[in-house]
Each structure stands twice: as C-alpha cells, then as structure tokens.
Amino acid sequence: MHISNFTERPYIGVPEDEIIMNDSFFGVSNKFMDPKIAAELHNRYFDEKLFMEEVGFDGVMLNEHHGTPFCMGSVMNVEAAILARITKKMKIALMGNPLPVADPLRLAEELAEIDMISRGRLISGWVRGAGSEQLANNINPAHNRERFNEAHDFIQQAWTKDGPWRYEGNHYHYRHVNPWAKPYDGVPECWIPGLVSPETVVWTAQQKYTYLALGTFLDASVELWNLYADNAAEAGWQAGPECFGYLQRVFVADTEEIAQEIGKAWLHGGGQSKFARPEWMFPPGYNTKAANQRLARIFMDPEHNAIMPGTDAAGGNIHVEEARRRTMETYEPLQELGQIMVGTPKTVLPRIRNIMETLRPGVFVIFQIEGPVSHEMSMRSIELLGKEVLPQMREWAKELDLPGPDEVKPGSRKLPANGIRDAVVNLSSVAAQ
Amino acid sequence: MANTSTKWKEETVSIDGSELSIVRGGEGKPIVIFHGELGDPGRLGWQSDLASSRELIFVRHPGFGISPNIKWLKSIRDLAGLYAQLLRQMGLEGADVIGFSLGGWIAAEMAAANDSIFGKMVLVAPAGIKPPEGEIRDLFVDPPIKYVAASVNDVGKTPEFDNLYGGATTPEQIELLVDAQAGTANLAWQPYMFNPSLPHLLKGVNGLQTTVIWGREDAIIPLSAGTAYEAAIASAKLVVFDDCGHYPEVEQREAFVDQINSSLA
Numbered sequence: 001m002h003i004s005n006f007t008e009r010p011y012i013g014v015p016e017d018e019i020i021m022n023d024s025f026f027g028v029s030n031k032f033m034d035p036k037i038a039a040e041l042h043n044r045y046f047d048e049k050l051f052m053e054e055v056g057f058d059g060v061m062l063n064e065h066h067g068t069p070f071c072m073g074s075v076m077n078v079e080a081a082i083l084a085r086i087t088k089k090m091k092i093a094l095m096g097n098p099l100p101v102a103d104p105l106r107l108a109e110e111l112a113e114i115d116m117i118s119r120g121r122l123i124s125g126w127v128r129g130a131g132s133e134q135l136a137n138n139i140n141p142a143h144n145r146e147r148f149n150e151a152h153d154f155i156q157q158a159w160t161k162d163g164p165w166r167y168e169g170n171h172y173h174y175r176h177v178n179p180w181a182k183p184y185d186g187v188p189e190c191w192i193p194g195l196v197s198p199e200t201v202v203w204t205a206q207q208k209y210t211y212l213a214l215g216t217f218l219d220a221s222v223e224l225w226n227l228y229a230d231n232a233a234e235a236g237w238q239a240g241p242e243c244f245g246y247l248q249r250v251f252v253a254d255t256e257e258i259a260q261e262i263g264k265a266w267l268h269g270g271g272q273s274k275f276a277r278p279e280w281m282f283p284p285g286y287n288t289k290a291a292n293q294r295l296a297r298i299f300m301d302p303e304h305n306a307i308m309p310g311t312d313a314a315g316g317n318i319h320v321e322e323a324r325r326r327t328m329e330t331y332e333p334l335q336e337l338g339q340i341m342v343g344t345p346k347t348v349l350p351r352i353r354n355i356m357e358t359l360r361p362g363v364f365v366i367f368q369i370e371g372p373v374s375h376e377m378s379m380r381s382i383e384l385l386g387k388e389v390l391p392q393m394r395e396w397a398k399e400l401d402l403p404g405p406d407e408v409k410p411g412s413r414k415l416p417a418n419g420i421r422d423a424v425v426n427l428s429s430v431a432a433q
Numbered sequence: 434m435a436n437t438s439t440k441w442k443e444e445t446v447s448i449d450g451s452e453l454s455i456v457r458g459g460e461g462k463p464i465v466i467f468h469g470e471l472g473d474p475g476r477l478g479w480q481s482d483l484a485s486s487r488e489l490i491f492v493r494h495p496g497f498g499i500s501p502n503i504k505w506l507k508s509i510r511d512l513a514g515l516y517a518q519l520l521r522q523m524g525l526e527g528a529d530v531i532g533f534s535l536g537g538w539i540a541a542e543m544a545a546a547n548d549s550i551f552g553k554m555v556l557v558a559p560a561g562i563k564p565p566e567g568e569i570r571d572l573f574v575d576p577p578i579k580y581v582a583a584s585v586n587d588v589g590k591t592p593e594f595d596n597l598y599g600g601a602t603t604p605e606q607i608e609l610l611v612d613a614q615a616g617t618a619n620l621a622w623q624p625y626m627f628n629p630s631l632p633h634l635l636k637g638v639n640g641l642q643t644t645v646i647w648g649r650e651d652a653i654i655p656l657s658a659g660t661a662y663e664a665a666i667a668s669a670k671l672v673v674f675d676d677c678g679h680y681p682e683v684e685q686r687e688a689f690v691d692q693i694n695s696s697l698a
Binding site for chain 1: 572573574575576577578603604605607608610611612614615616617618619622623
C-alpha cells in the first residue's frame with residue numbers, strides 16, 4: 001500500500017467573515033492576501049512535508065486551485081519542483097494538473113523536469129479543473145472535455161514519441177514538438193482523482209490508471225469501484241487494489257478533546273462546501289446535460305438562489321453568525337457520516353481499518369488537519385500519524401493483501417479462467433460499519 | 434394592433450446534416466429574427482403585434498438547448514456563415530432581419546460579409562462591438578435568472594417580465610437558460626461578446642438600411658456600443674429609448690413595434 005499525505009495548503013489570514021459574506025472562498029478579494037504571510041505559510045508547508053517524509057509517509061499529494069485562499073497552490077508544479085529536490089524518498093503525487101487550462105507542451109516539459117529532478121518520484125494526475133479554474137484562467141468551459149482529452153493524448157505522445165514532429169489538433173497546434181525533457185523512466189504512474197462522476201471512472205479504467213476517490217461516501221465508492229472493475233473486465237483484465245485509492249480526512253491529536261478542537265479548523269469559512277458558489281463550480285458548458293439538469297434544480301432552490309443559508313431571500317444581508325452556527329452544526333454529523341475522522345490514533349484506526357477492509361484500496365491518502373491550526377499542532381498531528389497510525393495500516397495492508405500501483409501495475413492482472421471478474425470490494429465490512 | 438390569436442408553428446430545417454428548430458407565424462412580408470444569448474425568450478406581445486402584418490421567422494441557434502449543437506461551430510462568424518446558407522436554402526435572401534443582443538451580432542456579421550443578404554436590418558442592443566465606454570455584463574458569473582433581472586430597467590414597469598423565458602419558474606425553463614449560456618460560451622467566450630474586426634468590416638456595408646435600437650439605461654451592453662455601431666455602418670441610424678434597459682421589445686412594447694413598423698416599412 002502507498003500511504004500519502006495531503007493538505008490544501010490554505011492561505012490563513014483572511015478574516016473569516018469575508019469568506020462567509022462572499023459565500024465562497026473563490027472570489028474573495030486578493031486585497032486580503034499578504035505576501036509576507038504567504039511566504040511564511042509556503043515555507044511552513046514545505047517544513048511539514050519534509051517531516052512527513054521523516055515520519056514515514058510514502059508520498060505527499062498536491063493539488064492546484066486558482067484565485068482562492070482555499071489553496072495556495074496556484075502553480076503546484078512549482079511546489080512539486082522544490083519537493084523533487086528537497087525530499088529524498090517520497091513520491092510526489094499531483095492531483096492533478098488541470099489539463100484544459102494548461103499549455104500541454106509546456107506541461108509535458110514541466111512534469112518531465114520534475115520527474116527527472118526527483119529521479120522518477122512523480123505521480124502525475126489529471127483533472128478537468130473545477131469550474132472556477134475555467135473562470136480564473138479564462139478558458140472556455142464549453143470546450144473543457146474536448147481540451148482535456150486532446151491535451152491528455154498530446155502529452156502522452158510528447159513523452160514517448162521521438163521529435164521533432166508537428167501537431168495539428170483541434171484546440172492545440174505545435175509546429176515543433178521536441179521537448180528536451182522526458183520523464184525519468186517512461187510515462188509516470190498516474191492516478192485520477194474524482195468525486196462521483198461515472199464518466200471519469202470509466203475513462204480512468206480505460207486508461208488503466210488508478211482511480212482516487214476524494215472522500216466519497218463508502219456506498220457510492222463501492223458503486224464506482226464496481227463500475228471501474230466492470231469496465232476493466234469488459235476490456236479483458238482484472239482490477240485489483242492497485243487500481244483504487246481513497247482519500248480520507250483524518251485529524252489526530254494527543255487527546256480526544258484537542259482533536260475535536262483542531263478538527264473544527266476544517267470548517268473555517270464554511271469548509272469545503274464553500275469552495276465556490278454553484279454558478280462558479282459549474283459554469284456554462286462545463287458539465288453534461290444531466291449535470292445541467294441538476295444545476296437548474298439548484299438554481300430553483302430559494303436557499304441557493306438567495307446566495308447562502310443565513311441570507312435573506314433578496315440575497316442582501318448576510319447573517320454571518322447564523323451562517324457560522326449552521327456550519328458548526330454540521331461538525332458532528334460529518335464525523336458520524338465518516339466524512340471526517342477526528343480523534344486520537346487509537347480511536348481513528350478502527351475506522352480506517354473499516355475503509356481498508358471494505359474498499360480494499362492500494363493507495364490511501366490521509367488528508368491532514370489544515371486551516372487555522374498552529375504549525376506545532378500540525379507537526380504533532382503528522383508525528384502521531386507517522387508513529388502510531390501508519391505502522392498499523394501497513395500491517396493491515398499486508399494482512400488484507402492491498403498492493404499499491406508501484407507494486408502491481410494497474411491492468412496487469414488477468415481475469416479468472418471462467419471470465420467472471422473477482423470482487424473488488426468487501427461488502428461484509430459495510431454491514432459492520 | 435395586438436393579434437393575440439397568432440398561430441405559431443414549429444418546424445425543423447435540415448442544414449449541413451443538422452436539424453435547426455424554427456418557429457414561424459403571422460402573415461405578410463417575412464422578417465427573420467435572431468434571439469439573444471439566453472435563447473428563444475418565448476412568444477411575447479410584440480411578436481403578435483407585428484404578426485398581423487408580417488410573417489415572423491424565429492431561428493433557434495444550435496446548441497442553445499432546442500436546436501442540437503453543431504460540433505464545428507466555434508464562433509459567431511461561423512454561425513453567420515451557416516445562417517447565410519440557411520437563408521439561401523429557405524428562399525429568404527433579401528428578407529428583413531431583427532437581431533437581439535447576441536442575435537444582433539450575428540446579423541451584423543452576415544451584413545458585413547454580404548450587405549445584400551437582408552432587405553432592411555434592425556439591431557436591438559447588439560453585441561459584437563467592444564463598447565468604447567463601459568463593458569458588457571458578464572453572463573457567466575451569475576445564475577442566469579439574475580442576468581435576466583438586470584436586463585430590464587424596471588422589473589415592476591415591465592408587464593411581460595414574468596413571461597420572459599416562460600417565466601423561468603420551472604427547472605426545465607431554467608435548464609434552457611443554462612443551456613443557452615453554454616451555447617453562448619461556445620461561440621463568444623473570448624473576446625467576450627465582440628469581434629475586434631467587426632467595426633472595420635462593417636465599413637464595407639453599403640446602403641443597407643439599418644436601425645440600431647438601444648435602451649439608454651441598458652445594463653447589459655452600454656449605449657456607447659450603439660454609438661460605435663452607428664459610426665461603423667454608414668447607413669445606420671441609432672434610436673435611443675429613454676427609461677429603458679436591454680429589452681425595449683418588452684419594456685416599451687408599443688414604441689418598439691411602432692419603430693419596427695417604421696424601420697421595416
């Protein structure tokens with residue numbers, strides 16, 4: 001099993017009321033961004049990642065968002081390049097580069113350089129980018145899927161085909177493709193992060209990539225795993241744990257009380273659900289027709305149309321305290337639903353075991369505590385994970401036979417002789433949850 | 434005079450292997466009508482008023498929720514070229530045209546390419562030229578219903594406001610608005626709602642009688658763009674409606690119909 005650590009690397013310093021008043025992290029004015037504070041945070045986050053390597057994580061995972069204090073990784077390849085040099089063993093997983101908003105040739109070069117500098121420790125992931133990324137980069141959302149597919153296919157060629165050659169595509173045109181940068185040891189390992197889109201799962205299976213579920217509910221994840229495995233079986237191969245990754249938020253501290261206190265930081269500003277307003281998450285043309293139908297229903301809902309819970313119907317006065325109270329009301333239910341795990345190593349481990357047994361992932365990403373939490377507290381949390389959680393997870397991974405994609409190549413397992421695929425999940429564990 | 438008994442008929446026209454949805458009604462000399470960036474707003478009073486003496490032919494743009502998307506269409510000029518084919522195919526070359534907002538831009542592109550394609554042209558607050566002052570309101574940062582509300586100068590004084598886009602009160606109606614936003618994104622994302630070369634190409638329009646109608650309080654496309662249109666087309670006359678926003682046809686129905694009757698007489 002590959003165990004990685006992830007945070008959004010948020011900018012800490014925007015008054016929370018500003019985020020609440022905006023009903024979204026995306027769109028908060030960058031007048032609240034102080035580069036001196038950001039400099040300290042960037043360096044702090046690198047220190048924390050170095051410590052993750054020291055305590056035994058197999059990798060770190062980065063992501064990229066634009067125009068938001070939610071995540072300072074506007075150009076995560078810059079962070080990845082630094083990590084490539086300052087870390088020694090850890091893999092660097094990029095989940096993922098938003099293909100439609102990038103220049104694919106330059107991206108192929110950047111990633112190859114990172115892979116070379118790290119001597120082959122890059123795990124490259126691809127995403128369509130949240131809707132807000134299309135707005136922030138001014139990339140036509142109506143062409144998002146076309147650009148994703150074309151850029152993906154182009155980069156595979158740029159990494160493998162001897163140049164120089166000419167490329168005339170639909171959205172991209174290059175008269176001289178001859179990058180003087182190639183991945184260290186062939187096309188890097190690839191994971192594809194996803195939430196619930198079945199199209200993404202099917203595409204990931206077709207590419208023989210590892211699918212990384214970003215904290216999807218267990219029952220929904222079971223369906224996605226089965227969809228992947230069915231598609232693999234149709235193509236003639238057996239999916240195994242190496243094909244699946246799971247990201248889980250795990251906020252640990254020395255005592256239950258401290259953990260419960262720091263866990264609240266994750267709900268700062270409204271938490272993940274306030275990443276961006278629906279009209280920015282799903283700009284026109286970004287989604288399928290089915291998704292447009294869902295969006296239309298959201299726009300019909302007076303609560304959403306009125307900007308936010310706690311807002312009056314005219315969308316005017318934002319009741320900050322009311323919004324904050326409503327957000328905090330979700331803290332316990334989120335724990336009960338398993339969306340976040342908060343506690344000591346001893347109390348979170350059985351819940352982690354349940355995920356490992358049920359979903360049988362070969363990749364486990366721990367989403368570490370973040371937000372307005374001190375560096376010392378973050379470091380202690382990393383230490384506890386490394387010393388008291390990871391060793392047990394590794395033992396269980398052996399017992400449950402959960403190889404990661406660096407141990408068994410996705411797509412390399414054969415179907416059973418009878419042609420009927422083996423199960424990829426263990427539903428008896430769901431019942432025990 | 435209002436004709437509330439107009440029978441509107443939907444039909445499809447096949448062009449380049451795609452089906453275009455058309456709505457026709459009324460009797461008389463035909464007027465081709467191009468809708469704006471939010472799709473076909475539905476059948477409204479001004480249309481019935483005109484239908485007593487003219488045949489109205491509404492073309493629903495491909496990829497705006499009703500006519501299917503056409504994959505190769507990537508710009509307003511592409512669509513203008515396709516519609517030139519369409520008019521020839523339908524025997525409507527030389528017909529009068531009214532284009533609203535984004536639809537006005539389509540008509541202007543067609544006229545710039547061939548100034549005899551229309552008999553007379555009315556552009557109602559057309560997109561297509563970068564306003565010398567102010568900027569075109571961004572369709573893509575708000576739910577569409579907010580854009581509709583910002584389109585009229587005074588919702589309370591716009592009797593048919595509740596009929597625009599069928600009232601936009603059901604998920605299906607909102608979905609059509611979202612689809613139309615996607616269609617607009619496909620064609621006009623960047624530069625947003627204008628073509629830098631259009632004012633230059635419009636200089637070549639020779640003698641096409643053109644009326645450019647604008648609401649003085651238009652909060653979608655500022656009036657300065659109307660002045661730019663008047664300057665670009667030698668044969669154009671700018672008519673400004675006071676106390677009026679982006680939809681003079683519903684905000685000042687009677688004056689609008691009078692103006693059309695006069696412009697397209």
